[in-house]
Amino acid sequence: MLVLVAQFVHGLATNAGWDWGTFGGYFFERSVMRALLVTLQLTVAGAVLGFLGGVVLAAMRLSRNPVLLAVSWTYIWVFRSVPLIVQLLFWANLGYLYDRLQVGVPFGPGFFSVETSGLVSSMGAALLGLALHEAAYAAEIVRAGIISVDQGQLEAAAALGIPRGRQFRRILLPQAMRAILPSAANELVNLLKSTSVVYVLAIGELFYQVQVVYGRNGRVVPLLMVATVWYVILTALLSVLQFYVERHFARGALRTLPPTPLQRLRAALGRSRLALGRDRAALGRGGRPGAALDRDAIR
Numbered sequence: 175m176l177v178l179v180a181q182f183v184h185g186l187a188t189n190a191g192w193d194w195g196t197f198g199g200y201f202f203e204r205s206v207m208r209a210l211l212v213t214l215q216l217t218v219a220g221a222v223l224g225f226l227g228g229v230v231l232a233a234m235r236l237s238r239n240p241v242l243l244a245v246s247w248t249y250i251w252v253f254r255s256v257p258l259i260v261q262l263l264f265w266a267n268l269g270y271l272y273d274r275l276q277v278g279v280p281f282g283p284g285f286f287s288v289e290t291s292g293l294v295s296s297m298g299a300a301l302l303g304l305a306l307h308e309a310a311y312a313a314e315i316v317r318a319g320i321i322s323v324d325q326g327q328l329e330a331a332a333a334l335g336i337p338r339g340r341q342f343r344r345i346l347l348p349q350a351m352r353a354i355l356p357s358a359a360n361e362l363v364n365l366l367k368s369t370s371v372v373y374v375l376a377i378g379e380l381f382y383q384v385q386v387v388y389g390r391n392g393r394v395v396p397l398l399m400v401a402t403v404w405y406v407i408l409t410a411l412l413s414v415l416q417f418y419v420e421r422h423f424a425r426g427a428l429r430t431l432p433p434t435p436l437q438r439l440r441a442a443l444g445r446s447r448l449a450l451g452r453d454r455a456a457l458g459r460g461g462r463p464g465a466a467l468d469r470d471a472i473r
Contacts, residue, residue, distance in 0.1 A: 197399050201403070
């Protein structure tokens with residue numbers, strides 16, 4: 175395995191096709207940075223709107239009202255069935271179906287109206303498609319977290335006279351979040367990568383921008399690597415955020431919280447210093463160096 179990894183790294187360093195000079199020249203280029211900002215905006219806005227809609231849809235799925243249940247189930251079924259790129263193109267061509275949208279009496283006169291072409295721009299269509307698509311998946315993630323909480327918890331809270339709102343905030347939500355967070359973080363990473371699909375609407379996000387650049391200079395591989403590395407960096411930052419949020423909500427389930435990477439590093443340095451001190455003491459007594467390290471390894 176180490177040989178294979180070494181060969182891969184050697185290929186990255188020596189193969190001229192990667193063109194690392196072009197990669198370095200465009201990695202922090204101004205147009206790429208602007209496109210990266212657009213990608214972040216689409217990700218954050220799509221996640222916030224999507225999960226807000228997902229909470230509402232999850233509540234509807236858990237409702238005893240047959241109308242709410244049927245509407246929520248149908249929405250989730252349809253939006254999980256249709257590919258995201260099709261949804262984006264549909265919202266971008268909404269003006270073909272409805273030239274004007276109006277607010278008024280249902281099936282009666284309208285009070286005011288707006289032109290659809292002016293209301294739904296390319297950016298608006300992208301955000302609408304991402305948010306509605308995300309809401310369908312977020313609804314099932316939230317619903318799974320809620321039903322994972324033992325029903326006896328709420329029955330005990332009701333027996334103690336705790337109001338429903340406080341039951342949700344202090345009992346149901348903290349326990350449900352431990353089940354929701356891993357899947358929600360995975361879905362957020364997927365949303366980050368799904369923003370690349372909005373290139374079909376000619377929006378200047380990261381993938382679209384690198385396409386524009388390599389279409390102009392012909393340097394396909396290094397420009398694709400620029401986008402790839404930025405996606406990897408953003409995913410790593412989301413993973414760090416996921417770790418600390420999960421650690422926060424683990425307080426009610428674990429007596430001892432898992433150590434952070436910084437705490438692990440400090441502990442490893444402390445053990446190394448302690449073992450080094452033991453080796454020096456052993457050398458001073460005429461012992462064998464490394465014996466302390468061997469004992470630590472055995473333990």
